[in-house]
Amino acid sequence: MAPSRSRDVQLTSIAGAEDDDAGDLEEVRLLDSYDSRDGIDDGGMRRIQVRVTGMTCAACSTSVESALCAVDGVITASVALLQNKADVVFNPALVKDEDIKNAIEDAGFEAEILPEPSTTGKMPHGTLVGQFIIGGMTCAACVNSVEGILRDLPGIKRAVVALATSLGEVEYDPSVIGKDDIVNAIEDAGFEGSFVQSSEQDKVVFEVVGVYSLIDTQVLEGVLGSIKGVRQFRFDQISGQLDIVFDPEVLSPRYLVDGIEGGSNGKFKLRVRNPYTRMASKDVEESSTMFRLFMSSLLLSIPLFFMKLVCPHIPMIYSLLLRRCGPFLMGDWLKWGLVSIIQFVIGKRFYIAATRALKNGSTNMDVLVAVGTTASYAYSVCALLYGALTGFRAPVYFETSAMLITFVLLGKYLECLAKGKTSDAIKKLVELAPATALLIIKDKGGRSIEEKEIDSLLIQPGDMLKVLPGTKIPADGIVTWGSSYVNESMVTGEAVPVQKEVNASVIGGTINLHGVLHIQATKVGSDTVLSQIISLVETAQMSKAPIQKFADYVSILALELHHSNFPLFQIIIKLFLFCQYAYALSQIFPDKTLFISLLSWLYKGGMTMLCS
Known part of the structure:
Protein backbone atom coordinates (compact mmCIF):
# COMPACT_ATOMS: atom_id res chain seq x y z
CA MET A 1 0.00 0.00 0.00
CA ALA A 2 1.29 3.40 -0.92
CA PRO A 3 2.32 5.63 1.97
CA SER A 4 0.08 8.58 2.55
CA ARG A 5 -0.45 11.41 4.95
CA SER A 6 -4.03 11.07 6.04
CA ARG A 7 -5.61 14.47 6.36
CA ASP A 8 -8.98 15.87 5.42
CA VAL A 9 -8.89 18.30 2.53
CA GLN A 10 -11.53 20.36 0.80
CA LEU A 11 -11.90 21.69 -2.73
CA THR A 12 -12.40 25.43 -2.86
CA SER A 13 -12.33 28.28 -5.31
CA ILE A 14 -9.03 29.09 -6.97
CA ALA A 15 -6.95 31.58 -5.06
CA GLY A 16 -5.57 34.43 -7.07
CA ALA A 17 -5.04 38.12 -7.37
CA GLU A 18 -7.66 40.59 -6.29
CA ASP A 19 -10.46 41.29 -8.72
CA ASP A 20 -9.30 44.78 -9.67
CA ASP A 21 -11.01 44.75 -13.04
CA ALA A 22 -14.40 43.55 -11.85
CA GLY A 23 -15.86 46.99 -12.27
CA ASP A 24 -15.01 46.99 -15.98
CA LEU A 25 -17.70 44.46 -16.78
CA GLU A 26 -21.09 45.64 -17.88
CA GLU A 27 -23.62 45.50 -15.08
CA VAL A 28 -25.98 42.58 -15.46
CA ARG A 29 -29.36 43.21 -13.92
CA LEU A 30 -29.71 39.60 -12.86
CA LEU A 31 -26.34 39.65 -11.12
CA ASP A 32 -26.11 43.27 -9.99
CA SER A 33 -23.50 43.37 -7.23
CA TYR A 34 -24.44 46.92 -6.19
CA ASP A 35 -22.10 49.84 -5.91
CA SER A 36 -20.18 50.21 -2.65
CA ARG A 37 -21.57 53.40 -1.23
CA ASP A 38 -21.84 54.91 2.18
CA GLY A 39 -24.75 53.96 4.36
CA ILE A 40 -26.14 57.53 4.13
CA ASP A 41 -26.95 58.98 0.73
CA ASP A 42 -27.26 62.64 -0.19
CA GLY A 43 -30.30 64.37 1.13
CA GLY A 44 -30.50 62.30 4.30
CA MET A 45 -31.54 59.13 2.46
CA ARG A 46 -30.22 55.81 3.72
CA ARG A 47 -29.18 52.76 1.70
CA ILE A 48 -29.16 49.18 3.03
CA GLN A 49 -28.84 45.71 1.58
CA VAL A 50 -31.11 42.83 2.53
CA ARG A 51 -30.51 39.13 1.95
CA VAL A 52 -33.73 37.62 0.54
CA THR A 53 -34.16 33.84 0.77
CA GLY A 54 -36.74 31.87 -1.19
CA MET A 55 -36.64 33.60 -4.59
CA THR A 56 -36.59 31.14 -7.49
CA CYS A 57 -37.54 33.15 -10.59
CA ALA A 58 -37.96 36.66 -12.00
CA ALA A 59 -41.54 36.78 -10.76
CA CYS A 60 -40.28 36.37 -7.19
CA SER A 61 -37.85 39.28 -7.51
CA THR A 62 -40.59 41.43 -9.04
CA SER A 63 -42.87 40.55 -6.15
CA VAL A 64 -40.21 41.59 -3.63
CA GLU A 65 -39.58 44.88 -5.46
CA SER A 66 -43.30 45.64 -5.54
CA ALA A 67 -43.64 44.92 -1.82
CA LEU A 68 -40.71 47.22 -1.01
CA CYS A 69 -41.85 50.07 -3.25
CA ALA A 70 -45.28 49.92 -1.59
CA VAL A 71 -43.73 50.85 1.77
CA ASP A 72 -44.19 54.52 2.61
CA GLY A 73 -40.75 56.14 2.70
CA VAL A 74 -38.92 53.79 0.31
CA ILE A 75 -37.41 55.78 -2.56
CA THR A 76 -36.00 53.00 -4.74
CA ALA A 77 -35.71 49.23 -4.45
CA SER A 78 -33.87 46.82 -6.74
CA VAL A 79 -33.48 43.06 -6.34
CA ALA A 80 -30.64 40.86 -7.64
CA LEU A 81 -32.11 37.41 -8.19
CA LEU A 82 -28.92 35.36 -8.41
CA GLN A 83 -27.30 37.09 -5.45
CA ASN A 84 -30.48 36.90 -3.35
CA LYS A 85 -30.06 40.54 -2.34
CA ALA A 86 -32.21 43.63 -2.32
CA ASP A 87 -30.79 47.16 -2.45
CA VAL A 88 -33.13 49.67 -0.81
CA VAL A 89 -32.88 53.48 -0.57
CA PHE A 90 -35.31 54.99 1.93
CA ASN A 91 -36.04 57.95 4.18
CA PRO A 92 -35.04 56.98 7.75
CA ALA A 93 -37.46 59.53 9.15
CA LEU A 94 -40.44 57.64 7.68
CA VAL A 95 -39.38 53.99 7.69
CA LYS A 96 -37.05 51.78 9.72
CA ASP A 97 -34.93 48.76 8.83
CA GLU A 98 -37.38 46.42 10.54
CA ASP A 99 -40.25 47.77 8.43
CA ILE A 100 -38.37 46.82 5.26
CA LYS A 101 -37.61 43.37 6.63
CA ASN A 102 -41.27 42.86 7.63
CA ALA A 103 -42.44 43.93 4.17
CA ILE A 104 -40.32 41.23 2.52
CA GLU A 105 -41.48 38.59 4.99
CA ASP A 106 -45.11 39.58 4.44
CA ALA A 107 -44.54 38.89 0.72
CA GLY A 108 -43.69 35.28 1.60
CA PHE A 109 -39.88 35.39 1.70
CA GLU A 110 -37.22 35.33 4.40
CA ALA A 111 -35.22 38.52 4.95
CA GLU A 112 -32.02 39.42 6.78
CA ILE A 113 -30.53 42.91 7.06
CA LEU A 114 -26.91 42.77 5.93
CA PRO A 115 -24.19 44.76 7.72
CA GLU A 116 -22.62 47.77 6.06
CA PRO A 117 -20.21 46.78 3.23
CA SER A 118 -16.66 46.41 4.47
CA THR A 119 -13.56 47.47 2.57
CA THR A 120 -11.99 44.05 2.88
CA GLY A 121 -14.75 42.34 0.93
CA LYS A 122 -14.75 39.37 3.31
CA MET A 123 -17.69 37.80 5.03
CA PRO A 124 -18.72 39.40 8.32
CA HIS A 125 -16.89 38.18 11.42
CA GLY A 126 -14.65 35.95 9.28
CA THR A 127 -17.31 33.29 8.76
CA LEU A 128 -17.11 30.61 6.07
CA VAL A 129 -19.84 28.81 4.16
CA GLY A 130 -19.29 25.09 3.72
CA GLN A 131 -21.23 22.34 1.97
CA PHE A 132 -21.53 18.85 3.43
CA ILE A 133 -22.99 15.62 2.07
CA ILE A 134 -25.35 14.09 4.65
CA GLY A 135 -26.35 10.48 4.05
CA GLY A 136 -28.97 8.41 5.79
CA MET A 137 -31.79 10.97 5.89
CA THR A 138 -35.16 9.45 5.07
CA CYS A 139 -37.80 12.01 6.08
CA ALA A 140 -38.43 15.57 7.23
CA ALA A 141 -37.83 14.55 10.83
CA CYS A 142 -34.27 13.55 9.90
CA VAL A 143 -33.71 16.92 8.22
CA ASN A 144 -35.00 18.83 11.23
CA SER A 145 -32.87 16.68 13.54
CA VAL A 146 -29.69 17.43 11.59
CA GLU A 147 -30.49 21.13 11.33
CA GLY A 148 -31.19 21.33 15.05
CA ILE A 149 -27.93 19.57 15.95
CA LEU A 150 -25.88 21.80 13.64
CA ARG A 151 -27.49 25.03 14.88
CA ASP A 152 -26.76 24.07 18.49
CA LEU A 153 -23.02 23.75 17.81
CA PRO A 154 -20.86 26.67 18.95
CA GLY A 155 -19.72 28.91 16.11
CA ILE A 156 -22.54 27.93 13.73
CA LYS A 157 -24.32 30.98 12.29
CA ARG A 158 -26.69 29.25 9.88
CA ALA A 159 -27.49 25.68 8.81
CA VAL A 160 -29.80 24.55 6.00
CA VAL A 161 -30.28 20.90 4.98
CA ALA A 162 -31.97 19.61 1.81
CA LEU A 163 -33.44 16.11 1.80
CA ALA A 164 -33.71 15.85 -2.01
CA THR A 165 -29.99 16.47 -2.61
CA SER A 166 -28.62 15.17 0.74
CA LEU A 167 -26.70 18.42 1.04
CA GLY A 168 -26.21 20.72 4.00
CA GLU A 169 -25.01 24.30 3.81
CA VAL A 170 -23.44 25.63 7.00
CA GLU A 171 -22.11 29.08 7.79
CA TYR A 172 -19.57 28.77 10.59
CA ASP A 173 -16.77 30.63 12.35
CA PRO A 174 -13.50 28.72 11.68
CA SER A 175 -11.92 30.22 14.80
CA VAL A 176 -14.55 28.47 16.95
CA ILE A 177 -15.38 25.26 15.07
CA GLY A 178 -13.79 23.39 12.19
CA LYS A 179 -15.22 21.34 9.35
CA ASP A 180 -14.05 18.12 11.02
CA ASP A 181 -16.10 18.98 14.11
CA ILE A 182 -19.17 19.52 11.94
CA VAL A 183 -18.69 16.17 10.19
CA ASN A 184 -18.24 14.45 13.57
CA ALA A 185 -21.44 16.04 14.89
CA ILE A 186 -23.37 14.73 11.86
CA GLU A 187 -21.96 11.22 12.30
CA ASP A 188 -22.64 11.25 16.05
CA ALA A 189 -26.28 11.96 15.22
CA GLY A 190 -26.44 8.66 13.32
CA PHE A 191 -25.98 9.99 9.79
CA GLU A 192 -23.15 9.84 7.27
CA GLY A 193 -21.26 13.07 6.79
CA SER A 194 -18.53 14.20 4.42
CA PHE A 195 -17.13 17.58 3.45
CA VAL A 196 -17.54 18.92 -0.10
CA GLN A 197 -16.29 22.49 -0.35
CA SER A 198 -16.27 25.87 1.35
CA SER A 199 -15.54 29.51 0.64
CA GLU A 200 -12.07 29.16 2.19
CA GLN A 201 -9.22 29.68 -0.27
CA ASP A 202 -6.50 27.30 0.94
CA ASN A 274 -14.58 19.99 -9.71
CA PRO A 275 -16.61 19.57 -6.48
CA TYR A 276 -19.81 19.03 -8.46
CA THR A 277 -18.12 16.28 -10.46
CA ARG A 278 -17.11 14.59 -7.22
CA MET A 279 -20.67 14.84 -5.92
CA ALA A 280 -22.04 13.34 -9.14
CA SER A 281 -19.58 10.44 -8.94
CA LYS A 282 -20.65 9.78 -5.35
CA ASP A 283 -24.31 9.73 -6.42
CA VAL A 284 -23.51 7.19 -9.15
CA GLU A 285 -21.48 5.09 -6.73
CA GLU A 286 -24.26 5.14 -4.12
CA SER A 287 -26.87 4.18 -6.72
CA SER A 288 -24.78 1.27 -7.97
CA THR A 289 -24.18 0.07 -4.40
CA MET A 290 -27.88 0.16 -3.57
CA PHE A 291 -28.75 -1.64 -6.80
CA ARG A 292 -26.20 -4.36 -6.06
CA LEU A 293 -27.56 -4.83 -2.51
CA PHE A 294 -31.17 -4.88 -3.74
CA MET A 295 -30.48 -7.45 -6.46
CA SER A 296 -28.54 -9.67 -4.06
CA SER A 297 -31.37 -9.55 -1.52
CA LEU A 298 -33.97 -10.16 -4.22
CA LEU A 299 -32.16 -13.18 -5.64
CA LEU A 300 -31.94 -14.71 -2.18
CA SER A 301 -35.56 -13.86 -1.33
CA ILE A 302 -37.05 -15.46 -4.44
CA PRO A 303 -36.26 -19.04 -3.24
CA LEU A 304 -37.89 -18.19 0.12
CA PHE A 305 -40.99 -16.93 -1.62
CA PHE A 306 -40.98 -20.01 -3.86
CA MET A 307 -40.70 -22.40 -0.90
CA LYS A 308 -43.52 -20.61 0.95
CA LEU A 309 -46.17 -20.36 -1.80
CA VAL A 310 -45.22 -22.50 -4.78
CA CYS A 311 -43.52 -25.61 -3.40
CA PRO A 312 -46.56 -26.82 -1.38
CA HIS A 313 -48.35 -27.32 -4.73
CA ILE A 314 -45.47 -29.40 -6.21
CA PRO A 315 -45.45 -32.72 -4.30
CA MET A 316 -42.00 -33.87 -5.44
CA ILE A 317 -40.20 -30.71 -4.35
CA TYR A 318 -42.32 -30.28 -1.23
CA SER A 319 -41.46 -33.80 -0.07
CA LEU A 320 -37.76 -32.93 -0.31
CA LEU A 321 -38.27 -29.82 1.80
CA LEU A 322 -40.12 -31.88 4.45
CA ARG A 323 -37.32 -34.42 4.67
CA ARG A 324 -35.67 -34.31 8.08
CA CYS A 325 -31.98 -33.46 8.15
CA GLY A 326 -30.70 -33.57 11.71
CA PRO A 327 -32.88 -31.70 14.19
CA PHE A 328 -34.62 -29.61 11.48
CA LEU A 329 -36.35 -30.10 8.16
CA MET A 330 -34.46 -29.52 4.93
CA GLY A 331 -36.67 -26.52 4.13
CA ASP A 332 -35.94 -24.94 7.53
CA TRP A 333 -32.21 -25.31 6.97
CA LEU A 334 -32.46 -23.59 3.58
CA LYS A 335 -34.62 -20.76 4.93
CA TRP A 336 -32.35 -20.19 7.91
CA GLY A 337 -29.23 -20.06 5.75
CA LEU A 338 -30.64 -17.74 3.09
CA VAL A 339 -32.20 -15.32 5.59
CA SER A 340 -29.02 -15.20 7.70
CA ILE A 341 -27.12 -13.90 4.66
CA ILE A 342 -29.78 -11.30 3.95
CA GLN A 343 -30.10 -10.28 7.60
CA PHE A 344 -26.46 -9.90 8.62
CA VAL A 345 -24.51 -9.46 5.37
CA ILE A 346 -26.79 -7.49 3.07
CA GLY A 347 -28.64 -5.81 5.94
CA LYS A 348 -25.48 -4.95 7.88
CA ARG A 349 -25.83 -1.27 6.92
CA PHE A 350 -29.09 -1.03 8.88
CA TYR A 351 -27.44 -2.27 12.06
CA ILE A 352 -24.52 0.16 11.68
CA ALA A 353 -26.80 3.16 11.13
CA ALA A 354 -29.15 2.07 13.92
CA THR A 355 -26.24 1.74 16.37
CA ARG A 356 -25.09 5.28 15.56
CA ALA A 357 -28.57 6.67 16.06
CA LEU A 358 -29.13 4.87 19.37
CA LYS A 359 -25.72 5.97 20.69
CA ASN A 360 -26.85 9.55 20.09
CA GLY A 361 -30.17 8.91 21.84
CA SER A 362 -32.29 9.25 18.69
CA THR A 363 -34.24 6.92 16.41
CA ASN A 364 -34.64 6.81 12.65
CA MET A 365 -35.86 4.49 9.91
CA ASP A 366 -32.76 2.29 10.21
CA VAL A 367 -33.62 1.59 13.86
CA LEU A 368 -37.15 0.63 12.83
CA VAL A 369 -35.92 -1.75 10.11
CA ALA A 370 -33.26 -3.29 12.35
CA VAL A 371 -35.68 -3.89 15.23
CA GLY A 372 -38.47 -5.26 13.03
CA THR A 373 -36.36 -7.64 11.00
CA THR A 374 -34.38 -8.78 14.04
CA ALA A 375 -37.60 -9.57 15.91
CA SER A 376 -38.88 -11.67 13.00
CA TYR A 377 -35.54 -13.44 12.60
CA ALA A 378 -35.06 -14.06 16.33
CA TYR A 379 -38.59 -15.41 16.75
CA SER A 380 -38.15 -17.79 13.82
CA VAL A 381 -34.86 -19.12 15.19
CA CYS A 382 -36.38 -19.61 18.65
CA ALA A 383 -39.36 -21.40 17.09
CA LEU A 384 -37.02 -23.77 15.26
CA LEU A 385 -35.01 -24.53 18.39
CA TYR A 386 -38.18 -24.97 20.44
CA GLY A 387 -39.55 -27.38 17.84
CA ALA A 388 -36.31 -29.38 17.82
CA LEU A 389 -36.40 -29.74 21.62
CA THR A 390 -40.11 -30.42 22.18
CA GLY A 391 -41.26 -31.82 18.86
CA PHE A 392 -43.91 -29.09 18.54
CA ARG A 393 -43.29 -27.38 15.18
CA ALA A 394 -44.31 -23.73 15.42
CA PRO A 395 -44.65 -21.51 12.31
CA VAL A 396 -41.58 -19.47 11.30
CA TYR A 397 -41.44 -16.09 9.56
CA PHE A 398 -38.01 -16.03 7.91
CA GLU A 399 -39.45 -14.78 4.62
CA THR A 400 -40.98 -11.75 6.41
CA SER A 401 -37.56 -10.49 7.45
CA ALA A 402 -36.06 -11.15 4.01
CA MET A 403 -38.84 -9.47 2.04
CA LEU A 404 -38.87 -6.45 4.36
CA ILE A 405 -35.16 -5.85 3.83
CA THR A 406 -35.59 -6.36 0.08
CA PHE A 407 -38.39 -3.80 -0.21
CA VAL A 408 -36.54 -1.27 1.96
CA LEU A 409 -33.45 -1.62 -0.25
CA LEU A 410 -35.68 -1.14 -3.31
CA GLY A 411 -36.95 2.10 -1.78
CA LYS A 412 -33.38 3.19 -1.05
CA TYR A 413 -32.39 2.50 -4.65
CA LEU A 414 -35.34 4.47 -6.04
CA GLU A 415 -34.46 7.28 -3.66
CA CYS A 416 -30.90 7.36 -5.01
CA LEU A 417 -32.23 7.55 -8.58
CA ALA A 418 -34.52 10.45 -7.62
CA LYS A 419 -31.62 12.29 -6.00
CA GLY A 420 -29.54 11.74 -9.11
CA LYS A 421 -32.23 13.31 -11.28
CA THR A 422 -32.43 16.25 -8.87
CA SER A 423 -28.72 16.94 -9.32
CA ASP A 424 -28.88 16.58 -13.11
CA ALA A 425 -29.73 20.26 -13.49
CA ILE A 426 -26.55 21.31 -11.68
CA LYS A 427 -24.48 18.75 -13.56
CA LYS A 428 -25.68 20.08 -16.92
CA LEU A 429 -24.89 23.64 -15.84
CA VAL A 430 -21.37 22.61 -14.81
CA GLU A 431 -20.85 20.98 -18.21
CA LEU A 432 -21.49 24.34 -19.91
CA ALA A 433 -18.07 25.59 -18.75
CA PRO A 434 -15.08 24.45 -20.85
CA ALA A 435 -12.62 22.06 -19.24
CA THR A 436 -9.48 23.87 -20.48
CA ALA A 437 -8.37 27.33 -21.57
CA LEU A 438 -5.52 28.76 -23.68
CA LEU A 439 -3.36 31.00 -21.48
CA ILE A 440 -1.32 33.68 -23.25
CA ILE A 441 2.07 34.14 -21.57
CA LYS A 442 3.72 37.52 -22.09
CA ASP A 443 7.18 38.84 -21.38
CA LYS A 444 8.00 41.94 -19.37
CA GLY A 445 7.50 44.07 -22.45
CA GLY A 446 3.93 42.85 -22.92
CA ARG A 447 4.62 40.73 -25.99
CA SER A 448 3.07 37.27 -26.35
CA ILE A 449 5.76 34.61 -26.16
CA GLU A 450 3.83 31.41 -25.51
CA GLU A 451 0.40 29.83 -25.43
CA LYS A 452 -0.27 27.20 -22.78
CA GLU A 453 -3.33 25.00 -22.26
CA ILE A 454 -4.40 25.02 -18.60
CA ASP A 455 -7.33 23.75 -16.59
CA SER A 456 -10.16 26.31 -16.63
CA LEU A 457 -10.39 26.05 -12.82
CA LEU A 458 -6.83 27.42 -12.59
CA ILE A 459 -7.67 30.73 -14.28
CA GLN A 460 -6.84 33.76 -12.15
CA PRO A 461 -8.14 37.34 -12.42
CA GLY A 462 -6.00 39.30 -14.87
CA ASP A 463 -5.01 36.31 -17.03
CA MET A 464 -4.93 36.86 -20.79
CA LEU A 465 -6.83 34.09 -22.56
CA LYS A 466 -7.17 33.16 -26.23
CA VAL A 467 -10.58 32.00 -27.44
CA LEU A 468 -10.65 30.18 -30.79
CA PRO A 469 -13.70 30.10 -33.11
CA GLY A 470 -16.25 27.47 -32.10
CA THR A 471 -14.96 27.14 -28.53
CA LYS A 472 -16.49 28.26 -25.24
CA ILE A 473 -15.29 31.32 -23.38
CA PRO A 474 -13.57 30.00 -20.21
CA ALA A 475 -14.25 32.90 -17.82
CA ASP A 476 -15.99 36.23 -17.47
CA GLY A 477 -13.83 39.00 -18.84
CA ILE A 478 -13.21 41.87 -21.24
CA VAL A 479 -12.13 41.64 -24.90
CA THR A 480 -8.65 43.15 -25.36
CA TRP A 481 -8.11 42.15 -28.98
CA GLY A 482 -10.14 40.83 -31.89
CA SER A 483 -13.75 40.90 -33.04
CA SER A 484 -16.33 38.15 -33.20
CA TYR A 485 -19.93 37.15 -32.60
CA VAL A 486 -20.82 35.29 -29.39
CA ASN A 487 -23.86 33.11 -28.73
CA GLU A 488 -25.11 34.21 -25.29
CA SER A 489 -28.37 32.26 -25.35
CA MET A 490 -27.16 30.31 -22.30
CA VAL A 491 -27.76 33.42 -20.16
CA THR A 492 -30.08 35.69 -22.10
CA GLY A 493 -32.13 33.11 -24.01
CA GLU A 494 -31.61 35.17 -27.17
CA ALA A 495 -30.53 33.03 -30.12
CA VAL A 496 -29.19 35.96 -32.19
CA PRO A 497 -25.39 36.19 -31.75
CA VAL A 498 -24.00 39.35 -30.13
CA GLN A 499 -21.06 41.18 -31.67
CA LYS A 500 -18.04 41.54 -29.38
CA GLU A 501 -15.23 44.00 -29.98
CA VAL A 502 -12.47 45.54 -27.88
CA ASN A 503 -13.61 46.54 -24.34
CA ALA A 504 -16.81 44.48 -24.65
CA SER A 505 -17.64 42.18 -21.77
CA VAL A 506 -18.04 38.42 -22.27
CA ILE A 507 -19.56 35.72 -20.07
CA GLY A 508 -17.90 32.40 -19.31
CA GLY A 509 -19.58 29.39 -20.90
CA THR A 510 -20.92 31.27 -23.94
CA ILE A 511 -19.78 30.18 -27.41
CA ASN A 512 -17.44 32.19 -29.65
CA LEU A 513 -18.71 31.71 -33.21
CA HIS A 514 -16.37 33.25 -35.80
CA GLY A 515 -13.26 35.30 -35.01
CA VAL A 516 -10.39 34.85 -32.57
CA LEU A 517 -10.65 36.80 -29.30
CA HIS A 518 -8.15 37.73 -26.65
CA ILE A 519 -9.86 38.37 -23.33
CA GLN A 520 -8.68 39.42 -19.90
CA ALA A 521 -10.30 37.41 -17.11
CA THR A 522 -12.00 39.60 -14.52
CA LYS A 523 -14.21 37.16 -12.62
CA VAL A 524 -13.35 33.53 -11.89
CA GLY A 525 -14.51 30.79 -9.58
CA SER A 526 -17.67 31.53 -7.62
CA ASP A 527 -17.83 35.12 -8.95
CA THR A 528 -18.71 34.14 -12.53
CA VAL A 529 -22.23 34.38 -13.94
CA LEU A 530 -22.40 30.62 -14.48
CA SER A 531 -21.35 29.90 -10.89
CA GLN A 532 -24.02 32.24 -9.57
CA ILE A 533 -26.65 30.51 -11.72
CA ILE A 534 -25.55 27.20 -10.19
CA SER A 535 -25.75 28.81 -6.76
CA LEU A 536 -29.31 29.94 -7.50
CA VAL A 537 -30.33 26.39 -8.47
CA GLU A 538 -28.77 25.06 -5.27
CA THR A 539 -30.61 27.68 -3.23
CA ALA A 540 -33.89 26.75 -4.89
CA GLN A 541 -33.29 23.06 -4.14
CA MET A 542 -32.45 23.74 -0.50
CA SER A 543 -35.24 26.24 0.19
CA LYS A 544 -38.54 25.14 1.68
CA ALA A 545 -41.96 26.42 0.74
CA PRO A 546 -44.15 27.65 3.65
CA ILE A 547 -46.51 24.68 3.21
CA GLN A 548 -43.54 22.30 3.44
CA LYS A 549 -42.40 23.92 6.68
CA PHE A 550 -45.93 23.56 8.05
CA ALA A 551 -46.01 19.88 7.05
CA ASP A 552 -42.68 19.32 8.81
CA TYR A 553 -44.06 21.01 11.91
CA VAL A 554 -47.15 18.80 11.90
CA SER A 555 -45.07 15.62 11.47
CA ILE A 556 -42.82 16.58 14.38
CA LEU A 557 -45.85 17.40 16.52
CA ALA A 558 -47.44 14.03 15.76
CA LEU A 559 -44.18 12.28 16.63
CA GLU A 560 -43.95 14.12 19.95
CA LEU A 561 -47.56 13.23 20.80
CA HIS A 562 -46.83 9.61 19.97
CA HIS A 563 -43.97 9.53 22.48
CA SER A 564 -45.86 11.55 25.10
CA ASN A 565 -48.44 10.48 27.66
CA PHE A 566 -51.30 12.06 25.74
CA PRO A 567 -54.41 10.02 26.78
CA LEU A 568 -55.96 9.65 23.31
CA PHE A 569 -52.81 8.19 21.79
CA GLN A 570 -52.34 5.85 24.75
CA ILE A 571 -55.94 4.59 24.49
CA ILE A 572 -55.55 3.91 20.75
CA ILE A 573 -52.31 2.01 21.31
CA LYS A 574 -53.80 -0.10 24.13
CA LEU A 575 -56.89 -0.93 22.07
CA PHE A 576 -54.68 -1.99 19.19
CA LEU A 577 -52.62 -4.26 21.45
CA PHE A 578 -55.79 -5.70 23.01
CA CYS A 579 -57.13 -6.63 19.55
CA GLN A 580 -53.82 -8.25 18.67
CA TYR A 581 -53.91 -10.37 21.83
CA ALA A 582 -57.49 -11.44 21.12
CA TYR A 583 -56.62 -12.53 17.58
CA ALA A 584 -53.58 -14.48 18.79
CA LEU A 585 -55.63 -16.29 21.42
CA SER A 586 -58.28 -17.21 18.86
CA GLN A 587 -55.61 -19.00 16.85
CA ILE A 588 -54.19 -20.85 19.86
CA PHE A 589 -57.38 -22.19 21.51
CA PRO A 590 -59.42 -24.53 19.31
CA ASP A 591 -62.19 -24.65 21.91
CA LYS A 592 -64.22 -21.52 21.24
CA THR A 593 -66.06 -21.76 24.59
CA LEU A 594 -62.79 -21.59 26.48
CA PHE A 595 -61.64 -18.75 24.26
CA ILE A 596 -64.79 -16.69 24.84
CA SER A 597 -64.46 -17.11 28.59
CA LEU A 598 -60.84 -16.04 28.51
CA LEU A 599 -61.67 -13.12 26.22
CA SER A 600 -64.36 -11.94 28.67
CA TRP A 601 -61.82 -12.00 31.47
CA LEU A 602 -59.33 -10.05 29.33
CA TYR A 603 -62.06 -7.56 28.42
CA LYS A 604 -62.70 -6.73 32.07
CA GLY A 605 -59.00 -6.37 32.73
CA GLY A 606 -58.57 -4.31 29.55
CA MET A 607 -61.23 -1.85 30.57
CA THR A 608 -59.48 -1.43 33.91
CA MET A 609 -56.17 -0.86 32.04
CA LEU A 610 -57.70 1.74 29.71
CA CYS A 611 -59.27 3.66 32.57
CA SER A 612 -56.06 3.63 34.60
Missing part, protein backbone atom coordinates in the same frame (compact mmCIF):
# COMPACT_ATOMS: atom_id res chain seq x y z
CA LYS A 203 -7.50 23.80 -0.21
CA VAL A 204 -7.63 22.06 -3.57
CA VAL A 205 -8.12 18.52 -4.90
CA PHE A 206 -6.20 17.23 -7.93
CA GLU A 207 -6.44 14.14 -10.09
CA VAL A 208 -2.89 12.92 -10.73
CA VAL A 209 -1.87 10.89 -13.79
CA GLY A 210 1.51 9.19 -13.99
CA VAL A 211 1.85 7.62 -10.53
CA TYR A 212 2.07 3.87 -11.08
CA SER A 213 4.39 2.54 -8.37
CA LEU A 214 5.64 3.09 -4.85
CA ILE A 215 8.70 4.91 -6.20
CA ASP A 216 6.47 7.35 -8.11
CA THR A 217 4.53 7.99 -4.90
CA GLN A 218 7.73 8.75 -3.02
CA VAL A 219 8.85 11.11 -5.80
CA LEU A 220 5.50 12.93 -5.64
CA GLU A 221 5.75 13.30 -1.86
CA GLY A 222 9.31 14.57 -2.21
CA VAL A 223 8.24 17.22 -4.73
CA LEU A 224 5.38 18.34 -2.50
CA GLY A 225 7.66 18.51 0.52
CA SER A 226 10.05 20.80 -1.36
CA ILE A 227 7.37 23.32 -2.32
CA LYS A 228 7.24 26.17 0.18
CA GLY A 229 3.74 26.92 1.46
CA VAL A 230 2.32 23.37 1.34
CA ARG A 231 0.87 22.68 4.77
CA GLN A 232 -0.69 19.22 4.42
CA PHE A 233 -1.32 16.72 1.67
CA ARG A 234 -2.75 13.24 1.16
CA PHE A 235 -2.45 11.02 -1.92
CA ASP A 236 -4.57 7.97 -2.70
CA GLN A 237 -2.77 5.84 -5.26
CA ILE A 238 -5.87 3.75 -6.03
CA SER A 239 -8.06 6.69 -7.07
CA GLY A 240 -5.19 8.99 -8.05
CA GLN A 241 -6.63 11.78 -5.90
CA LEU A 242 -4.28 14.32 -4.32
CA ASP A 243 -5.59 16.60 -1.55
CA ILE A 244 -3.47 19.63 -0.69
CA VAL A 245 -3.79 22.26 2.02
CA PHE A 246 -1.63 25.30 1.25
CA ASP A 247 -0.94 28.87 2.33
CA PRO A 248 -2.82 31.15 -0.10
CA GLU A 249 -0.51 34.05 0.71
CA VAL A 250 2.46 32.06 -0.60
CA LEU A 251 0.98 29.73 -3.24
CA SER A 252 -1.81 29.50 -5.77
CA PRO A 253 -3.25 26.29 -7.27
CA ARG A 254 -1.65 27.07 -10.63
CA TYR A 255 1.76 27.48 -9.01
CA LEU A 256 1.22 24.11 -7.34
CA VAL A 257 0.50 22.48 -10.70
CA ASP A 258 3.55 24.08 -12.30
CA GLY A 259 5.74 23.11 -9.35
CA ILE A 260 4.64 19.45 -9.28
CA GLU A 261 4.77 18.95 -13.04
CA GLY A 262 8.12 20.75 -13.27
CA GLY A 263 9.58 18.91 -10.28
CA SER A 264 8.69 15.57 -11.89
CA ASN A 265 10.10 16.62 -15.29
CA GLY A 266 6.65 16.38 -16.82
CA LYS A 267 6.00 12.80 -15.67
CA PHE A 268 3.02 13.76 -13.51
CA LYS A 269 -0.03 15.50 -14.99
CA LEU A 270 -2.50 17.22 -12.67
CA ARG A 271 -6.11 18.18 -13.19
CA VAL A 272 -8.33 20.04 -10.73
CA ARG A 273 -11.36 18.02 -9.64
